[in-house]
Every structure is written in C-alpha cells, then in structure tokens.
Amino acid sequence: MDDYIKRTIQAYDAHPEKYEEATADMTPLQALEKFIEQVPTRDFPILDVGCAFGRDTILFAGRGYQVIGIDISDVLLKRARELHPELVFKNMDVRNLDFDNNSIAGIWCNATLLHLTDEDITKSLKEFRRVLIPDGIIFISFKEGVGEEEVVDKFSSDSARYYNYQTINTVRMIIEKGGLIVAEIYTVNERQIWGDDKRDLEWVHCFAKKPPLSALDE
Numbered sequence: 578m579d580d581y582i583k584r585t586i587q588a589y590d591a592h593p594e595k596y597e598e599a600t601a602d603m604t605p606l607q608a609l610e611k612f613i614e615q616v617p618t619r620d621f622p623i624l625d626v627g628c629a630f631g632r633d634t635i636l637f638a639g640r641g642y643q644v645i646g647i648d649i650s651d652v653l654l655k656r657a658r659e660l661h662p663e664l665v666f667k668n669m670d671v672r673n674l675d676f677d678n679n680s681i682a683g684i685w686c687n688a689t690l691l692h693l694t695d696e697d698i699t700k701s702l703k704e705f706r707r708v709l710i711p712d713g714i715i716f717i718s719f720k721e722g723v724g725e726e727e728v729v730d731k732f733s734s735d736s737a738r739y740y741n742y743q744t745i746n747t748v749r750m751i752i753e754k755g756g757l758i759v760a761e762i763y764t765v766n767e768r769q770i771w772g773d774d775k776r777d778l779e780w781v782h783c784f785a786k787k788p789p790l791s792a793l794d795e
Contacts, residue, residue, distance in 0.1 A: 578670075582649070584727065585692050587736035589629075590652040597630050597656065604633050605687065605770055608716055608782050612685060613640060615714040615760070615784065621682040624708075626671055627689025631657035634664055637685070647671070672700040676708040679790075684709065686717045688780075692739055694725070695751065702755025709787040715757065719743040721764055721779035748783050757785040 589596060616623060619642060625634040628646030630653055637644040638661075647669040648654050657666045669675055671689065684705050690698050705715055722742030729737045743751070745762055752759050761784040767776045 579697075581694070581727070581739045582692070584736050585738045586650050588729075588738040589650050591736060593630070593650075593652050593656055596653075600629075601632060604636065605718070605765075605780075605782070607770070608687075608718070609633065609636065609685070611761075611784065612683065612714060612716045613637075613642075615786075616642070616683040617710065617712050617714065618682050619643070621680060621710055621713075623683045623685060624674075624676075624681050626684055626686040628657060628666065629653045631661045631664060631666065633685060633687065634666070635661050638664055647674075672697055672704060674704045674708050678707055679710045681708045681713060682710055683714045684716070686715065688718050688720075690717055691719045691741055691743070694739075694741060698741070698751055699754050702751065702757060706756045706787050711787055711790040713787045714760070715783075715785045715787075717748075717752075717783050717785070719748060719781045719783075721781050743781055745781055748781050752783060752785045756788070758788055760784040760786050 622643035622645050623637050625637065625644060625646040628634045628648050631646050634644055634646035646657060646664060646666040649668060649670055651668060654666050654668055690701060693701060720740065720742050721744060725741045727737035727739050745764065749759055749762060764779050764781055767778045
C-alpha cells in the first residue's frame, strides 16, 4: 500500500469518534436523491465506496436497495458494523475491487477519490467501469481547487490526510479517461447544502455512467 494512503488511513483512525460526530448530518441528500433516481435496476447491489461508519449505506438500505459498504479503514468499518449489524461491510481498496464484471448497479462515492492521486483515481474509475452493469450510475465528489496537499487537522492527530483538489474541467477529463460518460457535473457550496454554520467550501459533484455493453466487458 502506498505511504500516502497509509497516512490518510492513520489520520482517520486517530479520532473516529470526532469524524463521526462532525459528519453525521452531512449526507448530500439532493445528490443522493438524484443518484437513486438513476440506478437502473434493483436486481444488482449499490456500492457505497468510502462508507466510513455507514451513514449513507443505511439510507440506501432503508429505500429497499441491496447495498454493500466498502472502506479501507478497519477502525471505521468496525464502527459501521456496530451501528448497522444487519448490513454488509467489507474492507476493500477502491483501486482493486473484489467484485465480478457487470455485477453492480450503482456506485456512490462521496468524498472518497479526493484522497487519491490522479493516477490512482484513474485506476479506481476503470474498476468502477468494470464492475458496473451497462448504464450503471456513479456519483463522485471532490473539493474544488487546484493541486494537492497533505493536511493535519482536528481529526488526524499527528498523521496527515492527502487531498487532491479538482475543478469541473479536470473531473470531466478524469471521468472520460476512466472510460465513463459524464451525465451531469456542477459545483455546490457546503452552506448551500447544510446551512450557514458549515464551511464556505465549494464541491464538484459529478454523475457519470458506464457506456452500453461493449465487447471488452463481455
């Protein structure tokens, strides 16, 4: 595992209770509703990628969807299983998904790929394309900006979380590089979603789809 990813995991593992408390009410519900509307079938599961303590996973289950939460932090997954013992959670690296080709209806990937380099984002998107059924839907989000940095904050103790900032244009490019089709892309402010007590921070939200069945996926 790459050192920058190890440091990010250590940062999340340092104070999981603070992270849970700070983000418990931060599901982007408008985006989640849009995502649900575009899931093409209930015959295959949804993946909640970077599920952490299962905040969004339980929302999909509550709507009657098959859902699997995946994360790379054992500490966060332990908490997810404590909160939602009826759901399925797996430790998995998004760059190497342990699912069959054409086996997933939708991938909800909120504020997760922003912790990867451009190269690893592309690897992850190609994995998304592989496991999705044709016309399967993806939601991804990034903090808007340019460049990359490692940040030590109240959640991370002595370890630093890696961030890779993106713009609408760069997200569009990486989506296409991953072999996916951009369906909708826009920016939204945290205060616009969750109220004036949140940060004045812009996010890029993107919905993308897997192209129709091709010979490569058969």
